[in-house]
Amino acid sequence: MGVFIFVLLLAILISLVLLIRLFVFLFKRLRGRETIFATKGIKKGALGMLILVVLGIILIAFSQLMAATPKIARENSIAELRKVQLNGRKEWVSIRGENRNKPLLLFLAGGPGGSQLAATRYELAELEKDFVVVNWEQPGSGKSYSAIPKKQLTPEIYVQDGTALVRSLLKEFRQEKVYLVGESWGSALGIFMAKEQPELYHAFMGTGQMVAFEETEKIDYALAMKLAKENEDQKIVDSLRKNGTPPYYGKSVTTKSAVYLNYLSQRMARNPEIQNPGFQTIRDLSAKEYGILDKVNYLRGILQTFNQVYPQLYEIDLRKDYAKLDIPVYFLLGKHDLNAPRSLAEDYYDKLAAPEKEIIWFEHSGHNPWINERERFAEVVQQIAEKTK
CATH class of the missing domain: 3.40.50.1820 (Alpha/Beta hydrolase fold, catalytic domain)
Structure with a gap:
């Protein structure tokens, strides 16, 4: 299932890249007032890109239209x-x-x-x-x-x-x-x-x-640092030290916060006292x-x-x-x-x-x-x- 999702996401990215390349190609040709399909090579390349882009768009649109929540088999549900x-x-x-x-x-x-x-x-x-x-x-x-x-x-x-x-x-x-x-x-x-x-x-x-x-972030950071040192998780300790104590601002709030939040989540996932430990x-x-x-x-x-x-x-x-x-x-x-x-x-x-x-x-x-x-x-x-x- 994980591979399936990866392939779908990869297909989206490839489709978007091809779409951008096609637009750039068309723009350059029109700008220079040249014939877009002047040669067989250009025609085949453009046609191939167009087909892939169209297929990607159709796949995305179809998946969006088919999104739904499963029905409930009850009267008046x-x-x-x-x-x-x-x-x-x-x-x-x-x-x-x-x-x-x-x-x-x-x-x-x-x-x-x-x-x-x-x-x-x-x-x-x-x-x-x-x-x-x-x-x-x-x-x-x-x-x-x-x-x-x-x-x-x-x-x-x-x-x-x-x-x-x-x-x-x-x-x-x-x-x-x-x-x-x-x-x-x-x-x-x-x-x-x-x-x-x-x-x-x-x-x-x-x-x-x-x-x-803010107080929560500081407490979480300190707890993650304490646990990482106790367990000799040096990579986590190094990352926490490099990022410094929260609060964080700018474009790296998520990635910096994730270091201690994910570490604490992993600790909870391994806690035998916790049942059914986490998101799927x-x-x-x-x-x-x-x-x-x-x-x-x-x-x-x-x-x-x-x-x-x-x-x-x-x-x-x-x-x-x-x-x-x-x-x-x-x-x-x-x-x-x-x-x-x-x-x-x-x-x-x-x-x-x-x-x-x-x-x-x-x-x-x-x-x-x-x-x-x-x-x-x-x-x-x-x-x-x-x-x-």
């Missing part, structure tokens, strides 16, 4: 992958549920720039029995990668578009409120949205809860929801959108700016999370004023309880919904 207009921007959502009359649950993916359409369908399928699960492809990620120029992306854009999506869903499904679930970056975005329009939400559930972004990227990239171009943008979002948006989050500290929320708040936290420091989440919880709040610990989870202990995660979400409906 809903399983749609649709394009939506949010504040004038074209973005995508998946909407899945065994009964379209069940309560709405909006899942906010991690990132910024992460796409989890397939991951949530696989890992949280149990929730589709009791909710209409909506997964939003945020601008700059996956199928919504081109919704807005990267330089215009701000945290405020995410809040505005997320709120517009919620209002649209409530109107379409004739409901008064939705349940809001956010993971990692999505856990902070969910807090932003809940603060902005609390009347739209039954409750907020954050997992892999982010609290203070090849499986997710191969999913029906993504056409060839989507697969490329899946990767571009992780690399480029993160680089653009994350530095804008450094100054945010939920303990200072979001210490009061007017809806019930639940933190579903992994006991072995190395990426989002538990100490910050517990400190935020202590300072947070909310109608109801609770930390629910997952003893066999790291940063992603919704993957590590998916059955229990679904049960906890259902229990919270029962309490807050």
Whole structure:
């Protein structure tokens, strides 16, 4: 499967290169007012390039048109992958549920720039029995990668578009409120949205809860350095020293942050206390929801959108700016999370004023309880919904 994806991505790149070469060739010929197909060699070369480009474009277009979310074989079910207009921007959502009359649950993916359409369908399928699960492809990620120029992306854009999506869903499904679930970056975005329009939400559930972004990066960096030294991983130590202590700015935010984030993720993946330890990227990239171009943008979002948006989050500290929320708040936290420091989440919880709040610990989870202990995660979400409906 990995080879298949590699071949598809390679085909896209080759097609784009050939297309550019063809345009350059035509431009030069027209500019010089020469006959484009003056010789047999030129004609054959141009024709060959044209055929390859056309085939590549057809392949890409066909894969995009065929992208879909699998159907649910239940009466009155809903399983749609649709394009939506949010504040004038074209973005995508998946909407899945065994009964379209069940309560709405909006899942906010991690990132910024992460796409989890397939991951949530696989890992949280149990929730589709009791909710209409909506997964939003945020601008700059996956199928919504081109919704807005990267330089215009701000945290405020995410809040505005997320709120517009919620209002649209409530109107379409004739409901008064939705349940809001956010993971990692999505856990902070969910807090932003809940603060902005609390009347739209039954409750907020954050997992892999982010609290203070710059402080988190410094803690993660120091922990990775400590563990790398203890395990004599000299290459990691050298890379961390070369990059220096975060925060990072410029064009290398993603690559520098990845050194310690990936190292900590690898440590969690090897932790025997953590069940089902991690994302299955090849499986997710191969999913029906993504056409060839989507697969490329899946990767571009992780690399480029993160680089653009994350530095804008450094100054945010939920303990200072979001210490009061007017809806019930639940933190579903992994006991072995190395990426989002538990100490910050517990400190935020202590300072947070909310109608109801609770930390629910997952003893066999790291940063992603919704993957590590998916059955229990679904049960906890259902229990919270029962309490807050």
